[in-house]
Amino acid sequence: xKNNRIRxxxxxxxxxxxxxxxxxxxxxxxxxxxxxxxxxxxxxxxINVHIIIADQKMPVTTGVEFFHDIRxxxxxxMRILLTGYTDVEDIIDAINKGHIYSYIxxxxxxxxxxxxxxxxxxxxxxxxxxxxKIIELEKTNDELNRFIYSTSHDLRSPxxxxxxxINLARLDNSVTDPNGYMDMIETCVQKLDGFIQKIIEYYxxxxxxxxxxxxxxxxxxxxxVNAFIPQNTSIEYLIEVDxxxxxxxxxxxxxxxxxxxxxxxxxxxxxxxxxxxxKLSVKIEPHKGTIRIEDNGIGIxxxxxxNIFKMFxxxxxxxxxxxxxxxxxxxxxxxxxxxxxxxxSKYGEGTQFEIIIPNRNEFDT
Amino acid sequence: xxxxxxxxxLLIDDNEIDLLLHEKLILxxxxxxxxxxxxxxxxxxxxxxxxxxxxxxxxxxxxLDIQMxxxxxxxxxxxxxxxxxxxxxxxxxxxxxxxxxxxxxxxSNANPMVMKLLxxxxxxxxxxxxxxxxxxxx
Numbered sequence: 383x384k385n386n387r388i389r390x391x392x393x394x395x396x397x398x399x400x401x402x403x404x405x406x407x408x409x410x411x412x413x414x415x416x417x418x419x420x421x422x423x424x425x426x427x428x429i430n431v432h433i434i435i436a437d438q439k440m441p442v443t444t445g446v447e448f449f450h451d452i453r454x455x456x457x458x459x460m461r462i463l464l465t466g467y468t469d470v471e472d473i474i475d476a477i478n479k480g481h482i483y484s485y486i487x488x489x490x491x492x493x494x495x496x497x498x499x500x501x502x503x504x505x506x507x508x509x510x511x512x513x514x515k516i517i518e519l520e521k522t523n524d525e526l527n528r529f530i531y532s533t534s535h536d537l538r539s540p541x542x543x544x545x546x547x548i549n550l551a552r553l554d555n556s557v558t559d560p561n562g563y564m565d566m567i568e569t570c571v572q573k574l575d576g577f578i579q580k581i582i583e584y585y586x587x588x589x590x591x592x593x594x595x596x597x598x599x600x601x602x603x604x605x606x607v608n609a610f611i612p613q614n615t616s617i618e619y620l621i622e623v624d625x626x627x628x629x630x631x632x633x634x635x636x637x638x639x640x641x642x643x644x645x646x647x648x649x650x651x652x653x654x655x656x657x658x659x660x661k662l663s664v665k666i667e668p669h670k671g672t673i674r675i676e677d678n679g680i681g682i683x684x685x686x687x688x689n690i691f692k693m694f695x696x697x698x699x700x701x702x703x704x705x706x707x708x709x710x711x712x713x714x715x716x717x718x719x720x721x722x723x724x725x726x727s728k729y730g731e732g733t734q735f736e737i738i739i740p741n742r743n744e745f746d747t
Numbered sequence: 748x749x750x751x752x753x754x755x756x757l758l759i760d761d762n763e764i765d766l767l768l769h770e771k772l773i774l775x776x777x778x779x780x781x782x783x784x785x786x787x788x789x790x791x792x793x794x795x796x797x798x799x800x801x802x803x804x805x806x807x808x809x810x811l812d813i814q815m816x817x818x819x820x821x822x823x824x825x826x827x828x829x830x831x832x833x834x835x836x837x838x839x840x841x842x843x844x845x846x847x848x849x850x851x852x853x854x855s856n857a858n859p860m861v862m863k864l865l866x867x868x869x870x871x872x873x874x875x876x877x878x879x880x881x882x883x884x885x
Contacts, residue, residue: 534847535814539762539867542845546768546868553871554775582847 387412388503389429393422393448394437394464403435406492411499419443423452431459432506433499437488438465438472446472449480457481458509460502464488523589530585537578544571577705583638584707587715594630594742599623599664599671602633606640607662610648614658617648622663629666630742635715640673642708643735647677649704650733655679671739678732687725751882753805755781759791759823760812760843765867769810769843772871778878779808788818792826795834804837808878810869813844813851820844824860835860839881843869 391414392403400415407413414429416422418440426434436445443451449461463476466488476482483505484498548568551557557564600623607619644660651658661676682690682697689695691713694706716723721739756779760766766784773782785791791809798804813820820842827835842855845867855864863877 531848535845538847539765539814539845542867543762543764543768546765549868549870550768550771550775553772579847586849 388433388499389431390414390433390435390499391416391422391425391429391431391459392435393417393419393440393445395440396437399437407496407499410496419445419448419451422448426452426456426459433462433502434459435462435464435486435499438463438476439467446475446480446482449476449482453479453481458506460506462486462498462502464490526585526589530582530589533578534582538575541571541575541578577707580705580707580711584711584714587635587638587711587718590634592632592635592718595633596743597629597631597633597636599625599629599666599673602637603640603662603664606637606644607660609641610644613648614651617651617658617660620659620661622661625664625666627666627668627745628743629671631671631739632719635719636739638715639712639721639737640675642712643675643737646704646708647675647679647733650679651677652680652730666741668743668745669741671741673737673739674734675737676732676734681729681731681733682725682727683729684727687727690725691723750777750779751806751878753781754779754878755783755805755807757791757794757807757809758782758784759788759809759815759820760784761786761815762812765812765843765869769869772869772874776871776875778875781805788815788820788823792818792823795827795830795838798834799831804834806882807838808881809838809840810874811840811842813842813846813855821854821858824858828860841865841874841877843867 388410389412390407392400393416394400394403395417397417400417404413404415414425414431416425419436419442422434422436434449436448438445445463445465449463461480461482462484463472463480463482464486465472473485476485483502486495486498545568548564548571551559551564600621603621603623607621611617611619644662647660655678657678659676659678661674663674663676665672686695686697690697691709693710695710696704696706713723716737716739719739721737723738724736725733726736727733756773758766758769760769763786766786770782770784773779783794785794788811811820811823818826824840827838827840839862840860842861842864843866844851844855844864846852852864855861862881865873865877
């Protein structure tokens with residue numbers, strides 16, 4: 383019980399004030415007293431007080447000077463200044479130099495002082511709790527980082543071993559597999575790995591600082607597209623880049639956005655389409671970049687359009703179910719860099735995404 | 748691939764399946780006849796220091812995993828950096844990892860002793876190309 387009491391240090395060079403204070407408040411608070419700033423400094427080294435009340439007018443060191451002195455070494459306690467003189471200079475000093483919480487006139491009104499002490503203690507506790515919460519949050523953040531790390535390693539590494547075994551089995555022809563089971567295993571493992579990679583992508587997007595650098599969209603789009611070509615070699619890619627000026631943006635997130643959208647355009651093609659196409663166009667202006675990704679694939683049902691950016695939403699009208707996280711990541715990445723996305727789709731005809739990203743390049747005009 | 752005479756390959760990986768896989772791949776493709784697997788990076792360091800007494804140290808490729816208990820790949824590199832030039836100059840480190848962690852990737856790219864970082868599953872073509880490249884420069 384004793385530990386829950388408010389601990390107060392009162393500093394005054396007049397002994398009868400110290401005694402009067404003790405007499406009035408000792409039942410409510412745990413009280414320590416000091417006759418001078420020097421004595422008080424000794425005391426607060428060993429006792430963790432919540433509130434310090436100091437008289438302004440003391441020989442050698444005044445109350446404000448004392449508060450100013452301990453401001454950096456002991457910042458936590460709440461400070462209350464007590465003085466008989468209402469000198470404006472003192473008040474200004476007390477607030478600016480001493481960081482005091484409140485200013486009380488001498489002789490004090492018991493009720494007023496008690497109220498001030500209680501309010502000060504409430505603020506003290508609130509600050510303390512805030513500090514604890516920050517520490518807790520930092521810890522959680524740290525754990526989240528470790529979680530990503532172990533997801534990327536501990537979950538992936540056995541999967542990579544499975545893929546390695548499949549590769550080796552093909553290489554040395556040691557497994558007879560007329561029904562193609564190995565291929566099926568490989569497909570499943572790659573699907574699972576794709577999902578793990580999406581989760582890592584999501585966390586990296588939410589945690590990594592946004593960084594702006596120059597982006598050349600011709601090379602960026604080419605890099606993206608090249609990674610998708612092996613997935614479906616019959617798709618024709620049309621790339622159109624209109625970039626007369628420099629563009630600055632967050633490369634990682636723009637890549638994430640493009641990769642997810644192109645991946646969808648590739649994945650949701652019509653199985654019997656004779657000329658599957660993915661059209662990519664970029665237009666860079668001084669303050670924004672507009673990117674369009676267009677396909678002639680299966681399209682999205684209009685009633686599903688408003689849901690496609692929701693986490694784990696999957697349009698049920700196709701036989702190629704995804705993880706339901708790709709477009710959610712796109713939206714999250716865009717909100718990190720201040721971009722917007724619009725979608726237009728005709729079921730059975732194709733889908734068109736238009737994203738607008740602010741150009742972070744600072745032009746003189 | 749043109750084989751490099753007396754090339755030997757040290758494998759350091761705590762995952763015994765990967766160790767076996769990599770060994771089989773290398774032997775199957777005849778990249779080297781001498782494959783020395785280690786599940787523990789410390790053991791590999793001990794082995795390398797015992798080589799100091801050899802009159803000739805053969806060209807050595809070290810396939811090094813990143814995440815390992817006790818001593819991880821980067822700690823291995825740190826210790827190995829203090830080895831005499833006579834042995835270091837014959838060793839070429841290729842890191843092999845399933846990590847997608849950017850700090851891992853940046854750290855291995857920044858380390859002058861690492862010739863390349865290859866992703867798991869280890870593709871035999873990537874490995875052969877990397878070894879070819881290392882010895883072409885010699």
